Amino acid sequence: MKDNFETNIEDTINSGQVFLWKKINSKWYGINGKKTLILEDKLDVKSKEIHNFFRYDDDFQKIKKQLSKDNVMKKAISNFPGMRILRQDPFQCYISFIVSSNSNIPNIQTRLQKLSQRFGERKMIDGMEFFLFPKPEKLANASITDIAKCGLGYRTKYVKKASIAVDKGMINFSSLKKLDYQEARDSLCQVFGIGKKVADCILLFSLDKLEAVPLDRWVLRILQKYYSKEFQITTKTITEKTYDDLHDKIVDHFGKYAGYGQQFLFKNERDNFDKKWLG
C-alpha cells in the first residue's frame, strides 16, 4: 500500500504541532483529546481514526507539488517528504498553543502533561499509565490556584478564561470550522490570551484552515533569511500590522496550502539548529 510510505511518523510528531507524545519501545503513544493513539512503524490508514488524524483526505502529493514554488521550499520538502499536518482535537490544540506563548517545547510539554495529570482522566495502556486531555468543563471549573500548579505562570488566567469560553459555548469549534479563515481567526482572537499566532496554530492544526500560517520567531527568522527580497521584509519583530501584511504575501506566493509550507520550513530550520523535540 503506497500510502504507508507517504508518512514519516517521527518527523510528523517532531515538528512542533503536538506535545503529548512519547516513544516507548519503538511505539509512539499519544493523547488526542479523549483518545489515546498508538502508532507503530506502519500506519493503519484504513482505520478511520488514523485516516482522519493524519489528514489522508488531503491530496498530500498535490499539495507538496503546489508548494514547490522556489528552491528553499523544494529543499525543505525533499528533506522531510513524509511530514504531515495533523488534525488534532480542537480543545487540546487550543489550550496547547495558548500555553505555548513565550516558551519552548520542553516547557510546553511539561505544562500539558501536568494539566492532563491533574485534570484529565487516567487510563492504563499496555500496563502504563496515561492521562487523557482534560475536558473543557473540568478546566473551566478548576481554581486558578490549581491550574497555576501546572507551571503555567501568567498563562494560568488565559487557560481558565479560554476554557470557560468553550464550556459556555462562546467558542464552538464545529461552528468555527464552517466559517472562513478570517472570520474564524477573528473569533478566536476575541479570547483573552489568543493573538494571531496562536489563533493560526489552532486553525491550521485542528480546524482545517490550511491557509493559516503561524508566524512566530522562527518563521520570521526563516523569512528574513531566505525570503527577505521576495516578501520585502524590513522589520525585525512581528507586530499586528506586519503579521497580516506578511501573511497575505505568503499566501499569494505559496497558495491556499501555505500552512503546510510553513510547517516544512519550520521543521527544516529547527532541525538545522538541532532544537529539542519530544522523546
Next chain:
DNA sequence: ACCTGACCTCGTCT
C-alpha cells in the same frame, strides 16, 4: 495606529 516593556516558569548553559 504603532511601539515598547512586562510577564511566570522552567530547562539549559556557564
Next chain:
DNA sequence: AAGACGAGGTCAG
C-alpha cells in the same frame, strides 16, 4: 552549584 538567560506571544500603557 547557584545564577543568568531566553523560549514557536500577548496584553497594557
